[in-house]
Amino acid sequence: MRSDHDDETKDPTATVRIVDIARMAGVSTATVDRVIHRRGKVSAGNLARINEVLERVHYRPNLIARSLASGRQYVVAVVTPRFAEGEYWADFEAGIQRAEAEARRFNVVVRRFGFDQYDRSSFERLLELLRRESFDAAVLATLFAERVVPFTGELDRRGIPYVFVDSDLPECRRMAYFGTSSFDAGVVAARLLFERMEAGADIVVGNIRHRGEGGSNQCRERERGFRDYLARHDFGGRLLDVELRLDDEACNARTLDDLFARHPSIAGAVTFNSTCYILAGYLASRRRSEVRLVGYDVIERNRRMLSEGIVTALVAQRPEVQGYRGVMSLCAWLVEGVRPASVNNLPIDILVKENIAYYTNNII
Amino acid sequence: MRSDHDDETKDPTATVRIVDIARMAGVSTATVDRVIHRRGKVSAGNLARINEVLERVHYRPNLIARSLASGRQYVVAVVTPRFAEGEYWADFEAGIQRAEAEARRFNVVVRRFGFDQYDRSSFERLLELLRRESFDAAVLATLFAERVVPFTGELDRRGIPYVFVDSDLPECRRMAYFGTSSFDAGVVAARLLFERMEAGADIVVGNIRHRGEGGSNQCRERERGFRDYLARHDFGGRLLDVELRLDDEACNARTLDDLFARHPSIAGAVTFNSTCYILAGYLASRRRSEVRLVGYDVIERNRRMLSEGIVTALVAQRPEVQGYRGVMSLCAWLVEGVRPASVNNLPIDILVKENIAYYTNNII
DNA sequence: ATCGCAAGTGTGTGCGCACACACTTGCGAT
DNA sequence: ATCGCAAGTGTGTGCGCACACACTTGCGAT
Numbered sequence: 001m002r003s004d005h006d007d008e009t010k011d012p013t014a015t016v017r018i019v020d021i022a023r024m025a026g027v028s029t030a031t032v033d034r035v036i037h038r039r040g041k042v043s044a045g046n047l048a049r050i051n052e053v054l055e056r057v058h059y060r061p062n063l064i065a066r067s068l069a070s071g072r073q074y075v076v077a078v079v080t081p082r083f084a085e086g087e088y089w090a091d092f093e094a095g096i097q098r099a100e101a102e103a104r105r106f107n108v109v110v111r112r113f114g115f116d117q118y119d120r121s122s123f124e125r126l127l128e129l130l131r132r133e134s135f136d137a138a139v140l141a142t143l144f145a146e147r148v149v150p151f152t153g154e155l156d157r158r159g160i161p162y163v164f165v166d167s168d169l170p171e172c173r174r175m176a177y178f179g180t181s182s183f184d185a186g187v188v189a190a191r192l193l194f195e196r197m198e199a200g201a202d203i204v205v206g207n208i209r210h211r212g213e214g215g216s217n218q219c220r221e222r223e224r225g226f227r228d229y230l231a232r233h234d235f236g237g238r239l240l241d242v243e244l245r246l247d248d249e250a251c252n253a254r255t256l257d258d259l260f261a262r263h264p265s266i267a268g269a270v271t272f273n274s275t276c277y278i279l280a281g282y283l284a285s286r287r288r289s290e291v292r293l294v295g296y297d298v299i300e301r302n303r304r305m306l307s308e309g310i311v312t313a314l315v316a317q318r319p320e321v322q323g324y325r326g327v328m329s330l331c332a333w334l335v336e337g338v339r340p341a342s343v344n345n346l347p348i349d350i351l352v353k354e355n356i357a358y359y360t361n362n363i364i
Numbered sequence: 365m366r367s368d369h370d371d372e373t374k375d376p377t378a379t380v381r382i383v384d385i386a387r388m389a390g391v392s393t394a395t396v397d398r399v400i401h402r403r404g405k406v407s408a409g410n411l412a413r414i415n416e417v418l419e420r421v422h423y424r425p426n427l428i429a430r431s432l433a434s435g436r437q438y439v440v441a442v443v444t445p446r447f448a449e450g451e452y453w454a455d456f457e458a459g460i461q462r463a464e465a466e467a468r469r470f471n472v473v474v475r476r477f478g479f480d481q482y483d484r485s486s487f488e489r490l491l492e493l494l495r496r497e498s499f500d501a502a503v504l505a506t507l508f509a510e511r512v513v514p515f516t517g518e519l520d521r522r523g524i525p526y527v528f529v530d531s532d533l534p535e536c537r538r539m540a541y542f543g544t545s546s547f548d549a550g551v552v553a554a555r556l557l558f559e560r561m562e563a564g565a566d567i568v569v570g571n572i573r574h575r576g577e578g579g580s581n582q583c584r585e586r587e588r589g590f591r592d593y594l595a596r597h598d599f600g601g602r603l604l605d606v607e608l609r610l611d612d613e614a615c616n617a618r619t620l621d622d623l624f625a626r627h628p629s630i631a632g633a634v635t636f637n638s639t640c641y642i643l644a645g646y647l648a649s650r651r652r653s654e655v656r657l658v659g660y661d662v663i664e665r666n667r668r669m670l671s672e673g674i675v676t677a678l679v680a681q682r683p684e685v686q687g688y689r690g691v692m693s694l695c696a697w698l699v700e701g702v703r704p705a706s707v708n709n710l711p712i713d714i715l716v717k718e719n720i721a722y723y724t725n726n727i728i
Numbered sequence: 729a730t731c732g733c734a735a736g737t738g739t740g741t742g743c744g745c746a747c748a749c750a751c752t753t754g755c756g757a758t
Numbered sequence: 759a760t761c762g763c764a765a766g767t768g769t770g771t772g773c774g775c776a777c778a779c780a781c782t783t784g785c786g787a788t
Contacts (some may be wrong), residue, residue, distance in 0.1 A: 017774055028738045033776065041736055062468055065774035067427050068743045072776085184718065191718045196560045229718075259435045323541055350714040354548065354555045354593075360710045381744055392768045397746065405766055430743035433775045436746085 012049065016057045024057075025050045036061065063336060067106050074108045074334045076327055077135040079126065080165075081117035081143065086300035088274045088319060089117075092165070095323030096139075103331040110327060111135060117143055127151050137330040138162040139323075142169050145217045151170040163329055165322040167218040168343065174222065175333065176340040180216045180324045181315040184224025185296070185348045186272070192313040192350065193268045193294045194229070199236040201267030204259065204291075208244045208275045217270040222296070226270065231295050244278055276314070280305035298351060298359055306356050316349040380421045388421075400425065427700060431470050437699045438472045440691055441499040443490065444529075445481035445507065450664035450682060453481075456529070459687030467695040473689060475499060480509055491515050501694040502526040503687075506533050509581045527693055529686040531582040532707065540696065540704040541677045542689045544681040546582045549660070549712045550589025550636070552718045556677040556714065557632045557658045558593070563600040565631030567624065568655075572608045572639045583636040586660070590634065601629065608642055620646050632656040640678070644669035662715060662723055670720050680713040680723065 022029045027046055031124075034042050035050045036059075042050070053059075078096055080164055083089035100110040113130060116122035123144045128139075131154065138155065142148050143163050152172040155162050161175045168177040193203065205223070227239070242259055244252045256279075260266055268290055269279050276295020283291055284305070292312040295302060297319075303310040329340035382400075386393045391410055398406050399414045404438075406414070442460055447453035464474045477494060480486035487508045494502075495518065501685070502519065506512050506528050516536045519526050525539045532541040557567065569587070606623055609614045620643075621630050624630055633655055640659020647655055648669070656676040658668060661683075669675040693704035716721055 015774090018776095019774080029775085030738055030777080031736085034737090037776085039777095042732095043736060047734085062432075062774050064428050064432050065743090066776075068745090068773090069775040069777080070427075071743065111686070114434055181722070184722070187720045188716070191716060345722050348719040349711070350716065352555060352714065352718065353551070354552045355712040355714065357543070358548070358709050379744090382746095383744085393745085393769055394747080395766085398767090401746080403747095405764095407766060410766085425746050429773090430746075432743090433745040433747080435773065498768090 015062065016059055021050065021053050021057070021059060024053045028180055036316075063106070064184075067335070070271050070280050074137070074331075074335075075135040076103070076108060076110050076330050077113055077130065077133070077138040078110055078323075078327065079115070079130070079138060079143040080323075081111045082114035085193065088299050091298070092319040092323040095320035095325075096321075096327060099324045099327035099331070100235050104326060106329045106331060106335045107186070108334060120144055120147070123147055136160065136334055139326040139330065140164055141166045143216055145169055148172070161330065161333060163326050163340070165326045166214070167221070174342070176326075176329050176331070176342050176344060178322045178344045179346060180348050181225075182221035183310070184229070185317065186222035186227075186317050187229045188225075188348050189222065189270055189272075189294045189296070189315050190226045190229035190233075192315070193270055193292055194233060194235060196291070197267055199234070200265065202237040202265050203239050204256075204269035204279070205241050206241050206244050206269060206271040206276070206279045207241060208246055208271060208273060208278060211228035216273070222272040231263060237267075238263075240266070244275075246275065246278070248361070249278075249281065252278060253282060253285070257286075260286075260288070266291060268294070272296045273297075274299050274302065277301035277305050278313060280310045284308070284310045298356070303356060306351065306353055311352055312352070314351040314356070316351055317350065318346045321346055365666040379426065380423055380666075381426070384424060385414065385417050385421070388417045388706060396484050418625040420472050427470070432698070434471070436471060437498040438501070438695075440472060440474050440694050440698075441477055441494065442474055442498040442687075443477045443479070443494070443502060444505040446517045452661050454664050455662070456683040456687040459684035460691060462684075463688045463695070465692035467691060469609070470695060472698060473693045481483065481503075484508055484511070487511055496702070499616035500524065500698055503690040503694065504528055504538075505530045506658050507580055507582075509533055512536070525694065527690050527704070529690045531580070531585070538706070540690075540693050540708060542693070542708045543710060544712050545589075545709050546585030547589035547592070548589075549587035549679050549681065551593045552712050552714065553586065553587075553634055553636075553658045553660070553679050554593035554597075555591045556679070557634055557656055558597060558599060561631055561656070563598070564629065566601040567603050567625050568620075568630055568633035568643070570606050570608050570633060570635040570640070570643045571605060572610055572637060572642060574634045574637060577622070578636070589714075590636070600628075603629075604630070608639075609679070610639065610642070613645070616642060617646060617649070621650075624650075624652070630655060632658070635659045638660075638663050638666065640675060641665035641669050644674045648674045667720060669713065670717055673717055676716070678720070680711065680715055682710045685710055 015263060018029045018032050022032045025032065025046065027050065030052055031046055035047060035054070036041065080092060081089045083093065096110060098273055103110065113126055124147060127147065137160060140148060140162050143166065149169060149172060152162060152174065156173055163176040163178065164174045165178050167179055170343045219285055240259060240263060242255060244255065267290070269283070270293070271279060274295070274297035280293055283293060289310070293310065294313050294315065295311060296315050298314060298316045302311060302314055306314055325344065332338040332340065349359065382393045382396050386396045389396065389410065395406055395410055396414055398404065399411060399418070442458060445453050447457065460474060466475055466690050467474065477490055479490045491511060501524060504512060504526050507530065508641060516526060516538065520537055527540040527542065528538045531546055535647060604623060604627060606619060609621065631654070632708065633647070634657070635643060638659070638661035640657060641700060644657055647657060653673070657674065658677050658679065659675060660679050662678060662680050666675060666678055670678055689708065696702040697704065713723065
């Protein structure tokens with residue numbers, strides 16, 4: 001039996017509700033509501049008193065009740081490349097889907113906006129569409145950095161928060177970034193490739209481009225990290241750049257036959273995007289199993305080449321976690337007003353034949 | 365303007381509520397509620413009709429509203445070793461805490477029950493306590509397997525679901541397991557240690573025991589996997605078992621000095637629990653940087669030894685994810701009736717100097 | 729002197745569901 | 759013929775909050 005007036009000495013684990021706040025401050029729940037949601041129209045005295053009470057009792061709104069009562073629905077736009085099954089961005093989508101299922105409970109829905117990652121104009125057209133669309137927050141893949149930057153300026157003006165995935169653009173006012181350090185992902189690849197490699201061995205750097213697009217910001221950063229590692233570890237050999245084609249196996253074979261003929265000391269190879277299966281296919285066909293090969297991303301074709309022992313190691317960046325956390329961070333912001341950490345560098349995973357079986361995209 | 369009676373042709377995205385079900389089945393919401401919660405006391409005709417409607421419209425209860433209305437609070441017991449800061453189980457606790465914060469929204473609370481992982485009787489006393497405690501589900505660390513097994517029989521009788529973490533005991537009726545394959549974690553360690561090692565090199569196997577306890581089930585499995593890998597890769601050297609002590613550096617140094625003196629061809633070392641920093645400390649003091657050393661778990665002391673280049677690689681098992689998903693899976697079961705996959709083998713992470721900075725326990 | 733209006737304030741309703749409680753019906757026992 | 763009781767069934771309330779709406783107060787303009 002406790003008296004009714006000692007509101008503040010009661011069970012500290014009991015939840016404090018808006019009605020309790022109202023009673024303590026001597027106002028109605030509507031006035032408390034106005035303060036909580038900064039709707040204005042509250043006298044200075046009441047504002048101060050209510051804020052004081054909110055502070056003192058550490059008021060935590062019941063998000064369940066809030067969500068049920070408000071019915072407010074938020075839309076999170078997800079702007080990423082379209083993909084076919086088994087491609088890199090399919091794993092990303094798996095994370096989005098999981099986030100979508102969880103966020104729905106809080107009246108947050110996801111709308112997807114896809115573009116062709118090999119076609120800049122497709123991205124530009126998408127941005128044009130987004131200018132006319134209405135949404136409350138956005139997850140942006142930063143592949144076309146020079147187009148993303150001005151667009152974020154528009155979002156800033158519209159007051160729409162956004163987070164980046166895939167690679168960071170620190171010059172933008174993004175609420176958060178979820179992804180790996182591309183530079184250090186390059187360092188890791190170098191370590192995996194170079195470890196215990198005899199001095200003077202050469203390394204092939206496979207550049208696989210598409211329709212003449214320049215390499216992505218992310219690939220450039222990885223290559224910087226890679227070269228940085230070599231520079232710090234007295235790598236005595238040469239890096240042999242080679243241009244390969246996405247769809248022309250015969251042409252690639254000729255190019256590589258020629259390269260390997262001219263450089264018999266090649267002991268390793270690397271690609272900085274997710275297409276190392278191309279180099280792997282060549283090495284397998286020529287039975288060059290002594291050549292170490294390191295690439296990026298757990299896409300199906302890379303996975304197979306790794307399992308067969310042709311690829312030495314893959315460096316991966318948890319795309320499903322990027323997708324999941326990208327959406328959920330915005331959900332938390334919209335629903336609870338919780339601001340995420342601004343830079344979230346995800347782990348740079350090392351995958352080899354012996355552990356790849358356990359890296360599947362259904363694990364968040 | 366749509367007519368009121370065509371309930372089933374209306375907007376398919378509209379949420380179907382209990383009142384809608386009731387109207388379609390020609391009963392009250394209470395009767396629908398009885399069917400949904402299997403409370404009985406419903407005539408066969410109504411039961412069939414309501415179930416038919418539920419099925420047809422794919423009724424999904426609004427968990428938000430359910431949680432708000434029921435006020436039902438579930439208790440998840442978490443039974444794990446006590447720990448000091450920087451120890452392995454502290455990372456596990458980080459995942460528990462994150463899950464706790466999320467689960468609270470659905471009226472699920474976590475109660476922790478700790479034991480001394482080096483003291484079997486402490487675990488037995490805890491089980492005695494748990495027999496008298498009331499909880500709705502449990503997360504169990506399986507360190508003392510032979511004590512866990514009979515206890516789960518009691519839980520089965522009490523109808524309390526439980527999940528395992530750390531290592532699996534497939535013979536129990538656990539609802540799920542979250543953790544790594546200990547066997548394959550041993551395989552991975554062997555791969556990391558043995559890769560490109562000259563044939564005939566010897567490897568030290570450090571056994572660090574505490575108060576005479578036998579090694580854990582998990583450590584034994586890892587060692588099995590390790591030896592299996594070596595057997596399959598014509599390892600020509602010897603495995604040199606050595607007993608080390610947790611608290612006696614001088615004694616360990618004498619033991620190891622003696623071992624290294626007798627076996628000059630030692631090229632590698634491994635431990636199967638999280639105390640490889642002990643071997644690392646020895647190797648650092650003797651400047652044996654050429655000896656490769658592989659161990660388990662990202663605890664603070666191992667992290668330092670890895671960053672300094674003394675430990676070659678660590679194999680890790682995402683304890684924070686084990687804790688998080690262990691709790692959340694039970695939360696989903698209690699609140700939504702969603703049954704988790706029974707075996708959830710988490711990735712076996714490979715950590716080296718170049719990527720360890722990004723493995724921190726605040727990342728789920 | 730009255731009116732319009734801005735600034736404040738409170739009441740009441742509903743979000744979808746769970747569940748207490750009251751109630752009806754029909755059958756077997758007396 | 760009435761009663762007790764089990765089996766069914768429906769009404770009403772509240773979970774904590776958001777917000778529409780009605781209302782009051784006081785001041786400046788006319």
